[in-house]
Amino acid sequence: MKFIPYGRQSIDSSDIKEVVEVLHSDYLTTGPVVEEFENKIAKYCGAKYAIAVSNGTAALHLSSLVLLNKGDRVLTTPNSFVATSNAIIYADAKPIFVDITRDGNIDLDICIDILKKDKKIKALYCVHFSGNPVDQDKLQYIKKKFNIKILEDCAHSIGATFKGIKAGSCKYSDISIFSFHPVKNMTTGEGGAVTTNSKKIYNKIKALRSHGIYKTDKMKPWEYELRELGFNYRLTDIQSALGISQLKKLDSFIQKRQELAKRYDKAFKNISYIKPLYSYTKNSAYHLYVVLIDFDMLKITRKELFIKMKKRDIGLQVHYIPINSQPYYKKLGYKDKSTPIMQNYYKKAVSLPIYPLLSSKEQDYVIQTLLELCR
């Protein structure tokens, strides 16, 4: 059996065909296919505007420059990839790590308590962890009551819904961001996007994506103006062609991920020491399938399990090491003791392989091997 990673892309001949077509065309970088991809992303998510960028971190960076001011305090989760909170620091603002709930998402009730007391909180960055959206009713309440800026990090959750609200629609947020890294729900190789319903945010991010340069119809044909300091965070037509092709299959990818999640849930139903992070929900896009393993009940440690599974050609991962325990954040004075549920979660969390091309046979092999090694 070939190696089974915890996540991987699903590319077929139709993806390859679309990319090759662009390679034969006039534009390779930012041409008509980028715009087409942006329109399709906006439509899929139900947002007014989308801007394609070079990766999810670039999307977070540009969004933070638009949403935040120097010194702003921003509520965010320790249960994410470091890019989420790093972006707050890129804008000279200060992340405040809020503990998580049992499903791995930021605890919005704690956020509400903090917002009642601390008027210096200017924004909330939430992550729909593993593809399971945070409670949109609570997000709506926060937006209305406290009128802060809200960013939804949808890197895990393109294709997810909450009571009919699509992740990335920005119904109760200012901006949503996406990553199209190969392990995500759909890929462009490297890539990312921002969605928003604000024309002002759209125009600003679009300019910052390309150095901060503006061009208008009134200018002479060669003229352009640098009005602010931006970056080259552009996505290419080649990548966008792959994105368009992947987007066509996204719903079927999510369906497959949900089926795999159901099969895992069933397999662990009567196992006392392995618990799915949350019971099955159609809301989740299941970018990750996380189980909590009670290693105190077992002879094997998590490290031994990782090594032994790898010897059997199975890749596991942990999502995530608490961001506030990273050396960089510790040096800034952050303490992971402030988020005890996250700490406890981190001791038990293991991500099992989940991706559309994972066959039932391969999944059964993962389940059997895991149970055998834990027994």
Ligand SMILES: Cc1ncc(COP(=O)(O)O)c(C=O)c1O
């Ligand atoms: C939650 C989250 N946010 C942001 C990112 C950053 O995306 P990218 O790797 O495309 O820069 C990732 C990527 O792993 C992520 O998982």
